[in-house]
Every structure is written in C-alpha cells, then in structure tokens.
Amino acid sequence: MSELTLEPGTSTPGRHASDDVVLRVSDLAVRYAAGRGAAVTAVRGVSFDVRRGEVFGVVGESGSGKSSICNALMRMLPNSARVEATGVEFGGRDLLSLTDKQMRGIRGTEIALVPQRPMTSLSPTTPVGQQLRWYFGDSIDDSDVRDSLARIGLHSVLGRLDNLPSRFSGGQLQRLLIAIATLTNRPSLLLADEPTTTLDATVQAQVLKLLLGIRDTLGLSIVYVSHDLGVIAQICDRVGVMYGGRLVEVATTSDLFHRPQHPYTKALLGAMPARWTPERGRLSTLRGTAAGANRATGCPFAPRCALADARCTEEMPAVLGDRTSMVRCHRVEEAT
Numbered sequence: 001m002s003e004l005t006l007e008p009g010t011s012t013p014g015r016h017a018s019d020d021v022v023l024r025v026s027d028l029a030v031r032y033a034a035g036r037g038a039a040v041t042a043v044r045g046v047s048f049d050v051r052r053g054e055v056f057g058v059v060g061e062s063g064s065g066k067s068s069i070c071n072a073l074m075r076m077l078p079n080s081a082r083v084e085a086t087g088v089e090f091g092g093r094d095l096l097s098l099t100d101k102q103m104r105g106i107r108g109t110e111i112a113l114v115p116q117r118p119m120t121s122l123s124p125t126t127p128v129g130q131q132l133r134w135y136f137g138d139s140i141d142d143s144d145v146r147d148s149l150a151r152i153g154l155h156s157v158l159g160r161l162d163n164l165p166s167r168f169s170g171g172q173l174q175r176l177l178i179a180i181a182t183l184t185n186r187p188s189l190l191l192a193d194e195p196t197t198t199l200d201a202t203v204q205a206q207v208l209k210l211l212l213g214i215r216d217t218l219g220l221s222i223v224y225v226s227h228d229l230g231v232i233a234q235i236c237d238r239v240g241v242m243y244g245g246r247l248v249e250v251a252t253t254s255d256l257f258h259r260p261q262h263p264y265t266k267a268l269l270g271a272m273p274a275r276w277t278p279e280r281g282r283l284s285t286l287r288g289t290a291a292g293a294n295r296a297t298g299c300p301f302a303p304r305c306a307l308a309d310a311r312c313t314e315e316m317p318a319v320l321g322d323r324t325s326m327v328r329c330h331r332v333e334e335a336t
C-alpha cells in the first residue's frame with residue numbers, strides 16, 4: 001500500500017469511469033409498513049448502474065427516498081421495511097438474495113458506508129483509535145496505512161488516537177473514517193449518504209477532495225447522496241434525480257447542468273444560489289410541497305409542475321432513454 005499517493009483535488013471526474021458495471025440496481029422498491037403513521041412506499045421502480053471508478057450522485061429533496069436506497073443496498077433497513085427488486089447485482093451476486101451472514105461479510109469490506117454525522121456514529125466515551133480497531137481491526141496500525149493517512153494531512157489526528165471523539169472536529173473525524181474505511185479493506189464501492197451535511201464549506205471541500213483522491217488512487221466507485229446540487233456538481237460523474245421515491249432523470253453531470261430535461265431538475269437548478277446573478281433577479285422557488293409525492297399513479301411531480309396536464313396526473317411516464325441516461329416526463333419536449 002505504500003505506493004499510494006493520495007493527492008486530493010487533482011482528480012478529473014470521469015477519468016476512471018469504465019464500462020464495467022460494479023453495481024446494477026433494477027426496479028428497486030422500498031416500502032415501510034404502517035407503524036404510528038401510514039404505510040409509505042419510499043422508493044419505487046428505481047434502476048441505475050454504477051461503473052467502475054464512477055461517482056454516481058443521487059440528488060433530491062428531503063423525503064425523496066435517497067437514504068432508503070442506500071440503506072436498502074447495505075441491507076440496513078428497519079424490520080418494518082420491505083425491499084423488492086428485479087435485482088441488486090454487485091460483484092456477480094444479488095445482494096438481496098444473500099444470507100445475513102454473507103451480507104455481513106460484504107459490509108465494511110467490499111462495500112463501505114460513510115456516515116452522515118461522524119460524531120454521532122462513534123461512542124463519545126471510547127477513544128477514537130479503539131473504536132476504529134473494532135471496525136477495521138489492527139490494520140489501522142499498519143505502517144503503510146499510517147503513512148498514507150499522514151500523506152493526506154491526517155498526521156495531527158494520528159498522534160491523538162487515544163483521545164475521545166469530542167476532541168476532534170467533525171471534518172477531521174469524517175476524513176479519518178473515510179480514509180481508514182477505504183485504505184484498510186480496499187472496498188470496490190463506497191456509499192456516502194450526505195457525508196458533508198454537517199460540515200462548513202471549507203471542510204466540506206476537503207472531504208470532497210479526499211473522496212476524489214481516493215477514487216482516483218484506488219479506482220473504487222462511489223454512490224454519493226446529497227440534497228445539494230452544488231456538492232453534486234463538484235464530485236459526481238453522473239447523477240440520478242429523485243422525486244417522490246422515483247428517479248425522474250439520470251444524466252452525466254455536464255448534461256444535467258447544461259441540458260436539464262425534467263421540469264423538476266430545471267426547478268432545482270433554478271433554485272441554486274450558486275447559479276444566481278444579479279441580472280437574474282430573485283432565485284426561483286418551487287411552488288407547493290412534496291407532500292403526497294409518493295403516490296402510485298401519475299408523475300410524482302405533476303402537482304407542482306407548471307407543464308402538467310391530465311395525462312401527467314393519471315399515468316406514470318415511461319422511461320425515455322436507458323439506465324445510463326434517461327428522463328421520465330410526458331411533457332419533455334415542452335420542458336426542454
């Protein structure tokens with residue numbers, strides 16, 4: 001491992017993406033049984049591929065089903081959840097058909113998860129180094145791993161592994177968790193569910209650079225979940241846009257930003273502060289709310305879409321394109 005030179009910030013997104021498919025998700029659905037609230041179908045009909053070396057983004061507003069997808073892939077959903085799919089293929093196996101024991105052998109080794117809030121993912125009363133050894137074994141003490149961590153600017157953290165988590169910043173812990181999760185086991189897939197949500201902009205940029213540096217060095221694939229299109233633009237090669245539990249558009253990052261097709265994608269882009277200029281006047285906002293978007297009939301976005309007609313509320317649009325690049329919209333010609 002000593003040949004590793006992680007140089008954050010030097011990657012070119014897409015440079016390593018090949019046609020090899022590492023993860024193929026086909027027709028995924030996640031349903032939560034009624035508990036205190038009503039039953040909810042959080043995800044339905046979701047299909048996408050992730051290629052080797054690719055960062056695939058999943059973007060959408062709160063409640064659109066992003067975390068349910070990640071947790072379904074990791075088989076880490078509560079007992080109230082039911083997952084169905086035509087297939088969730090990873091490394092020649094269907095993840096949904098594996099036994100719990102087989103899945104435990106994949107989690108953390110072949111597929112790693114980056115937590116949303118590093119501080120609350122760790123016990124506050126146990127030194128960080130001890131907790132890392134629980135998860136990753138004694139390999140965190142390998143001199144090669146420590147050399148690599150030092151090279152990516154984590155020397156100061158390495159000298160303090162006997163400290164409690166509260167003595168570190170959220171950014172330091174997040175970078176440490178990402179680096180150790182990827183360097184010790186060399187997973188081929190990393191699931192990152194809003195890993196920079198709790199970090200300020202400069203630390204967020206450091207974490208994104210670290211992820212890209214690791215992707216470039218190890219050639220692993222990343223599924224990156226975020227509600228923030230600005231973050232998605234910085235790190236992803238391709239993006240799937242979720243609305244009401246459905247993927248409504250999949251495109252390369254460049255196409256999504258320059259030639260958005262779905263009215264929801266266009267609305268999201270119009271509401272991005274980073275794209276605002278004084279000439280544009282006020283940032284646009286999306287009318288209405290996403291309440292009730294997870295319904296079974298029609299386009300989930302129809303109640304908020306300025307272009308929607310009767311067909312949109314009655315009939316779910318078919319996929320136009322394929323799983324690598326697609327849109328689901330009856331009015332796509334008017335929208336583009």
Ligand SMILES: Nc1ncnc2c1ncn2[C@@H]1O[C@H](COP(=O)(O)OP(=O)(O)OP(=O)(O)O)[C@@H](O)[C@H]1O
Pocket residue numbers: 032040041042060061062063064065066067068069078080227
């Ligand atoms: N354990 C659960 N029991 C019941 N419903 C759930 C559960 N987890 C999620 N849901 C519901 O499933 C839908 C999708 O939630 P999910 O967390 O997957 O969305 P999300 O896009 O990741 O949102 P956020 O960005 O807020 O995390 C929501 O309506 C949510 O209330």
